[in-house]
Amino acid sequence: MSELPQGDLRLLGHPVARGLLVSSELARVAYVARDGTPRVLPMLFHWNGEEIVLPTFSGSAKLGALRERPDLAITIDVPGPPPEVLLIRGRAEITEVDGILPEYAAAHRRYYGEEQGTKNVEAADRPGVRMGRIAVRPTWAGVLDFQTRLPGALTRG
Template structure:
């Protein structure tokens, strides 16, 4: 069994290392009520970004959508995606994930959708009530699972865009 990384070890990881999922920022955002913003290529070849509820299983970011959403066919045809979960705080925090979407058809309500609604609604009861409002005979969903292959974390305190330092970030836009 691999030992957990210390905060110092996590802070030293380069952007792209999937072990950044264990950082405090990533764990906070994965447990938050922030929406995932999913970037993919639509059937017409143009880029799309779509906000979605998500559920983190500990290994996959799982998004659920109702049939016949157009993104289902688009993700099957071009499964490479980028996902951002971010908090508009000061300073902002962002979790950046890249991976391939695996789309599975589900008859009825996807269990991960129920889990996501419980978290976003604030309680199991409130989430279950929201599920009940859309759970009708013949409902079909798609489970979109993304296993991270690249992870970035930005907190604008210790981790900055492009791997720059705090001093580099502070000096942005200044003449050398």
């Protein structure tokens, strides 16, 4: 897979990418806020094999911003050494639902373990709760492992 160029969606099958997509590392989500300035937020995520789902609660500022400008970039990484990095670009597709999203529950179980994750979800599941489902189908993917895949022109063949 070291021969695949950055941007090739087949890189989602790279061992580094596969590991990070099921890890408990936070996704760092970059987007443009409504005032035109950039933002980066750490978020829990759930990968369903086709899209990264970023569950959030309705009314958050990022939902309004992403409706206006749906292009975003996501980084999931391990600081290393050596660092391992998955870079994704795509467009946010937003739906809002009453109640807790299944992806929110799945992410909490993955990040916190079954028992604590279930407690976290139960604490959030109150009457009137509404959630936003930010779904991103990757349109570009990049992997850096700083061994066989380096940034830019330094990538080894």
